[in-house]
Amino acid sequence: MNESDLVRILQGTADFAGVGAGALTGLIGAGSVVEPAVGSDIIRQGEPGRHVWILIEGELDILVHGAPVNHLSRPGEVVGQISAVSFIPATATVRIAAPSKCLSIPQPSLHGLFAAHPDLAEALLRSMTKYLGAP
Secondary structure (H helix, E strand, O other), rough: OOHHHHHHHHHOOOOOOOOOOHHHHHHHHHHHEOOOOOOOOEEEOOOOOOEEEEEEEEEEEEEEEOEOOOOOOOOEEEEHHHHHHHHOOOOOOEEEEEEEEEEEEHHHHHHHHHHHHHHHHHHHHHHHHHHOOOO
């Protein structure tokens, strides 16, 4: 999968639909595509978030206190944004549920992109509201 494929995936989501291609290219360039092992935790509840993860393909389980609360399988789904943006401990565990590819963006790179691309910062803040109970 190349950079333009990833830009198309992100532009096709509600979270990133209004973000410019330049910002999305910067986001993709700041991260790396990884294939974590099935059953591994890419985020652990209560630990500091060091990355934002974007699902490219595969499946993720979201657990709170060990109990499943959500299952994600749509390309472009974002996890880890609450902790990575706000510096609070992760509010949930995210486990790889099936063979998956994810874009992993380190927290320092993400914060650097916010200054250059306010539309990207706004998109991730909107994305956070889904999990914080805001309308």
